[in-house]
Amino acid sequence: MFKFNISGRNFIGYNRSSKGDTTFQAKNPSTGEGLITSYYEATLDEVNQAIELAEKAFTGYREKTGQEKASFLEAIAEELAQLEEGLVGLCVQETGLPEGRLKGELGRTMGQLRLFASVLREGSWVDARIDFAVPDRKPSPRPDIRYMQKSLGPVGIFGASNFPLAFSVAGGDTASALAAGCSIVVKAHPSHPGTSELVAMAINEAAKKSNMPDGIFSMLHGVSNTVGEAIVQHPLIKAIGFTGSFKGGKALYDKAVRRKEPIPVYAEMGSVNPIFILSNALKEQYKTIAKGLSDSVQMGVGQFCTNPGITIVPNINETSLFKEELNNCISNSESATMLSASIQEGYETGLKRLKSNEIITSLSKGEQKEGHNQGVPEILSVSAKDFLSENTLEEEVFGPSTLLVHAQDGEEMLKIAKSLHGHLTATIHGTEEDLQANVDLLKILERKVGRLLINGFPTGVEVCHSMVHGGPFPATTDSRMTSVGTAAITRFTRPICFQNFPDVLLPDELKDGNPLKILRMENGKYMKAD
Amino acid sequence: MFKFNISGRNFIGYNRSSKGDTTFQAKNPSTGEGLITSYYEATLDEVNQAIELAEKAFTGYREKTGQEKASFLEAIAEELAQLEEGLVGLCVQETGLPEGRLKGELGRTMGQLRLFASVLREGSWVDARIDFAVPDRKPSPRPDIRYMQKSLGPVGIFGASNFPLAFSVAGGDTASALAAGCSIVVKAHPSHPGTSELVAMAINEAAKKSNMPDGIFSMLHGVSNTVGEAIVQHPLIKAIGFTGSFKGGKALYDKAVRRKEPIPVYAEMGSVNPIFILSNALKEQYKTIAKGLSDSVQMGVGQFCTNPGITIVPNINETSLFKEELNNCISNSESATMLSASIQEGYETGLKRLKSNEIITSLSKGEQKEGHNQGVPEILSVSAKDFLSENTLEEEVFGPSTLLVHAQDGEEMLKIAKSLHGHLTATIHGTEEDLQANVDLLKILERKVGRLLINGFPTGVEVCHSMVHGGPFPATTDSRMTSVGTAAITRFTRPICFQNFPDVLLPDELKDGNPLKILRMENGKYMKAD
Known part of the structure; x- marks a missing residue:
């Protein structure tokens, strides 16, 4: 070491x-105190x-x-x-x-x-592709062309x-x-x-x-x-x-x-990562979903790009049981230190802005602990009708809260889905029956996000080959x-093709005989060297 | 039919x-006459x-x-x-x-x-990728995630x-x-x-x-x-x-x-698609290269995005023989009808702009035939030094001409290559010896274009799997x-991933058992169903 x-x-x-004259210090968000080192x-x-x-x-x-x-x-x-x-x-x-x-x-x-x-x-x-020359093609010979991704x-x-x-x-x-x-x-x-x-x-x-x-x-x-x-x-x-x-x-x-x-x-x-809860799932699983949602909302003090900022619930008897359960979880939760004073202020301002709107009510709040820069978990509530009439409610409030949106029926859920702009994720909680009956909802959400989840929570982004952490604007710019x-x-490459190159001047990825033994597309067929 | x-x-x-009031007619560029049909x-x-x-x-x-x-x-x-x-x-x-x-x-x-x-x-x-669930992974289970490209x-x-x-x-x-x-x-x-x-x-x-x-x-x-x-x-x-x-x-x-x-x-x-001719190639092949260049310049009356608008030649004895040959080809060529009056005017204006600059001389010109909208092939010439000092010479003149740029030595060729902005293609004519001695030039050009050719001409864009018809700005915007x-x-898709989806709701490309028998990446390995 x-x-x-x-x-x-x-x-x-x-x-x-360190040629500059301007220096700054970091702050410990837990104590509010400046840390000792100066940075140039x-x-x-x-x-x-x-x-x-x-x-x-x-x-x-x-x-x-x-x-x-x-x-x-x-x-x-x-x-x-x-x-x-x-x-x-x-x-x-x-x-x-x-x-x-x-x-x-x-x-x-x-x-x-x-x-x-x-x-x-x-x-x-590198997505290597080769179309081999066909010198005797009529009316004109086909040249040798080889393609791969190279750095930008x-x-x-x-x-x-x-x-x-x-x-x-x-x-x-x-x-x-x-x-x-x-x-x-x-x-x-x-x-x-x-x-x-x-x-x-x-x-x-x-x-x-x-x-x-x-x-x-x-x-x-x-x-x-x-x-x-x-x-x-x-x-x-x-x-x-x-x-x-x-x-x-x-x-x-x-x-x-x-x-x-x-x-x-x-x-x-970032985005607000809507969660849609369908009727049968809510009936059968309201406790589990409420607990899972509460955990997801509070994860990392809500400071995740995939924090579920809005949750759309159906209008059934169990909705009140679900809310009761969720409110219990949140009421029993505690505040925690956010990353910085400005993030904590942003969270508070965001909540204040929402709550100053009469269409929104606060359902429950966690305990405010002593200490600096505390983010307090909170559940807010609005009707779907009001949500649809107020286009600022889809803006991200970065912190441990979610806005419950009460839909009267499936039609109103679809309306909300259609009204959404781009997000990183969307989630549906549904039984098999729910999902079969709501394929339209799935198809609409597919166009709004980069990742679509069923019966899970969006926080926790797996680093793997199949992950899409992205989505339509304004979730990302691309x-x-x-x-x-x-x-x-x-993201950091572009394709280049090499026409009529002698083997020795080609990148190894594109040489005859495939010396790197990678997967290549050769004359339109995927081939791998033995 | x-x-x-x-x-x-x-x-x-x-x-x-046809709700509008504005109509227009097309013109026959060969006759200059308006065609009969009105378009709304x-x-x-x-x-x-x-x-x-x-x-x-x-x-x-x-x-x-x-x-x-x-x-x-x-x-x-x-x-x-x-x-x-x-x-x-x-x-x-x-x-x-x-x-x-x-x-x-x-x-x-x-x-x-x-x-x-x-x-x-x-x-x-569709670039299908699957990372299968690992329910017993510690500290947290890995979810099932499946990825593919879908339309925008x-x-x-x-x-x-x-x-x-x-x-x-x-x-x-x-x-x-x-x-x-x-x-x-x-x-x-x-x-x-x-x-x-x-x-x-x-x-x-x-x-x-x-x-x-x-x-x-x-x-x-x-x-x-x-x-x-x-x-x-x-x-x-x-x-x-x-x-x-x-x-x-x-x-x-x-x-x-x-x-x-x-x-x-x-x-x-579009772009001007520079061609670099190296010494030994010019010595051995000046006739063939001159003929090929003349043909490429005139192809489609020069109205191709890949038309070679600048040609960089070395300073050797054979350069004058090459020019003589090229001038012969061009002097024996004839004008042809361009696509429209505005394109023909644009070509003439572009040539006039170049020739009004005293650093540029006209070497040869094809025969001006009778008829409307004629584009006359023309070869212009400039020294590398002057080319480098005048940054407008890299602008495309859309039509059948090329500007010969005379480099004193390899160093000046490299300077020109380095000074280039983005183009669709770049071409090098060189013997094996030339190419080995000019790997630097190749590497510089690789960063400037989408397609790099050796001993060929850029006109004629093969439609195949390996083609790159693109390149850095200003050749394209992406x-x-x-x-x-x-x-x-x-270009018209984006990736979407599906987390924890029941098989029946997945697109066929991502279903268990690979029903479409496509190539997929499964847990990081490329797999194809039997």
């Missing part, structure tokens, strides 16, 4: 830099340096083999594992999240890197506040971009700069040990928007990964599409992609 | 409509009607099986085949293109539809002027979007409205015979930008396909990204995609 001193400086490749906001010069170095490093990194990139990702996981104790301790101070949760998140972060490494080792993810260029990545490890400096966007073969410049989230610095040290250590070119990874601090905007607007940056608020993500998107050369922005901006799971890698 | 009368009306699903520019009401009907039809069309969609695409090809004589005859009048070329293009259009149909019949294109929604498609069949009403964008499972609203190009109407009739006929829902296809006429802008800005439209000028494509992109819900725009806006070849289908 390497020793660490937190320097508060920016990482420009393997070097540290990057200057525009430093931003440019990091990006120019990323461009220089890109040329070499792009040509690394899948095995080399895989070893590098695995080395990052290894370095993170060695940091565990100190890293989790510091992260608890900066985020107020419990140690157990952060240990789990660190495990997820390492597992993610290793899963992506396994995809690189297997190698078929240097990528700008924005760390998220709510997952200080799994969606931050070594998180999903980093794993994806590095796996794709892109160099990266990470803007650390200012609410956990020390955690970010430790993770950056781990990445740099792994990069050195793996003989990676200086500059494939840089990390810049910044509290103001200046650093982030400069990254998005730099002509050498070719894509952006972001997880955070709608306001933040949309602002980056708007800048990126107005560049002289527009670039893709993968902004995952519904064609996912930000979790191995399909996220191709 | 069904009989046809050209009505000049818009197609709103299976109905014809669609009103905004008609645009809305077509799109609302497309949305209605989408729900049903999205659920069609791959086999059903394949039969539909094949039926379109069949209807087009039956139209051949009348269609090609009318198209010759509207475009001035020779009959042989248009017969070939019709064959390409039908072949494209059939190739896409074969991909649908095979079925694996109604798509707006803009017909191109330069390929009145293959990139127009039943062209690549149409084949892609219909294959993906999207309903479409096509804006017909006003320079060949009769051709468009005949093709629309063929699509409608095929749709009826295939029992497709009314509204999966509509076609609207328009000369002004109003119709196109209304399509891009309609909230029910979920993606745009476009082939045409930079000005036109970028304007649509700018509107689409400023919508309340931004949508993807696949605008293929380098992650291709507009030719079967990989173009996923």
Whole structure:
């Protein structure tokens, strides 16, 4: 294990830099106190340096083999594992999240890197396609054409506040971009700069040990928007990964599409993840569903992109039993520390805004504990009719609450489903009978989200090959992609085809004889070398 | 074969409509005369009607099986085949293109539809992925998650002027979007409205015979930008396909990204497709290369997106022999009719702009024939130094010309390669020795284009599985995609995942037992049913 001193400086490749005059400190959200280290906001010069170095490093990194990139990702996981104790301790101070949760998140972060490494080792993810030449085709010969995905260029990545490890400096966007073969410049989230610095040290250590070119990874601090905007607007940056608020993500998107050369922005901006509960399921399972919903709403103090912010319930006798059960769960719950004062204020303001509307009533509330930045679980209620007439109720209130929407009948449920904009997930609770009778509802929801669940809860996003953590706008700025799971890698690639190339100049993925033994499409057929 | 009368009306699903007061006529570019039929520019009401009907039809069309969609695409090809004589005859009048070329293009259009149909019949294109549940995983069970690509929604498609069949009403964008499972609203190009109407009739006929829902296809006429802008800005439209000028494509992109819900725009806006000729190749092959270049420049009167607009030559003795040969070819060539007066004027203006710059000299010119809208082949010349100091020389001049750029040495060639913005293609002519010595040049060009060719010419875009007809901005607005070849289908899809779904509610592609026998990724391994 390497020793660490937190320097508060920016990482420009393997070097540290602190040229600016502006510094900031993180706050411990549990105590409200400032933490001791000062962090240097990057200057525009430093931003440019990091990006120019990323461009220089890109040329070499792009040509690394899948095995080399895989070893590098695995080395990052290894370095993170060695940091565990100190890293989790510091992260608890900066985020107020419990140690157990952060240990789990660190495990997820390492597992993610290793899963992506396994995809690189297997190698078929590049979508290799070959159409062999047909020299004697009439009226004109068919040329030899070979296709694969290759990396886009240097990528700008924005760390998220709510997952200080799994969606931050070594998180999903980093794993994806590095796996794709892109160099990266990470803007650390200012609410956990020390955690970010430790993770950056781990990445740099792994990069050195793996003989990676200086500059494939840089990390810049910044509290103001200046650093982030400069990254998005730099002509050498070719894509952006972001997880955070709608306001933040949309602002980056708007800048990126107005560049002289527009670039893709993968902004995952959260959503309210509607849950629809159908009649028979509610009859048979109201206790279990109420308990599950209460747990899901409170998970991570409601600070998950997949937090179920609205729950649509039918109008049957058992609805009141369900509500009673849910209210019991919530009334017996306690507040917990949120990630920062601004997030806690946002939650309170959001609730106040809802409750100031006379169509909304508060059904139950958890216990307000002593302490700073407490987020108190709360259940609100509205009629479907009022919900449909008020188009602001679908806005995310980031925190441990859900709004129960009371539908008179199936028709009103369908109306709500149709009225929804894009979300990350939608969930249906239903018996077999319910589901058969509500295929229309399923089909409508399919068009609104990236992930559709039955009889589950949306919190808990599995990192796997089949995950879609994405969805139509405003959940993300690009519904064609996912930000979790191995399909996220191709966010940072584009296809290139090689026509009439001598074998020796082709990438190994496309050479005759398939030396990497990957799955390829050859003349339209999927083929794998023996 | 069904009989046809050209009505000049818009197609709103299976109905014809002509509510507007504005009409226009096509012109025969060979005679400069107006053709007899009047076409009705669609009103905004008609645009809305077509799109609302497309949305209605989408729900049903999205659920069609791959086999059903394949039969539909094949039926379109069949209807087009039956139209051949009348269609090609009318198209010759509207475009001035020779009959042989248009017969070939019709064959390409039908072949494209059939190739896409074969991909649908095979079925694996949906990228099915399954991670099976692991109920006893610790600390928490792994849910069952299944992933596939599904259609985006109604798509707006803009017909191109330069390929009145293959990139127009039943062209690549149409084949892609219909294959993906999207309903479409096509804006017909006003320079060949009769051709468009005949093709629309063929699509409608095929749709009826295939029992497709009314509204999966509509076609609207328009000369002004109003119709196109209304399509891009309609909230029910979920993606745009476009082939045409930079000005036109970028304007649509700018509107689409400023919508309340931004949508993807696949605008293929052309490029100048640089050709680099290396020393030994020039020494050994100067005659063949000169002849090939002359042919490529003149193909389709230079009205191809892949026309080689700049050619970089080395500074060796044989360069003058090459130029002599090229000048001979061009001097012995003849002008030909361009697609329209405005395209011909654009070509002349572009050439004038170049030649008014004293750094540019004209080396040779073809013979100006009698007749309207003649595009005369021409070779221009500039030094690499001057080329590098003047950043407007990389702009496309749409027509049969190329600008020879004289590089002093390999270093200057690299400088030019580095200075290039995005193009559809780049080509290198080189012997084995040349290529080995110029790997740097290859690597630089790889970042600039979608297709890289060795010892060939970029004109002639093969429709196959491995084609990339795309490239970095400004060649297109989305380098992650291709507009030719079967990989173009996923431009109009997004991934969706299904968590914990009962088998009966899953799409067939994701059901247990793999009933469609497609290739799937199961727990990270590629598997195909026996």
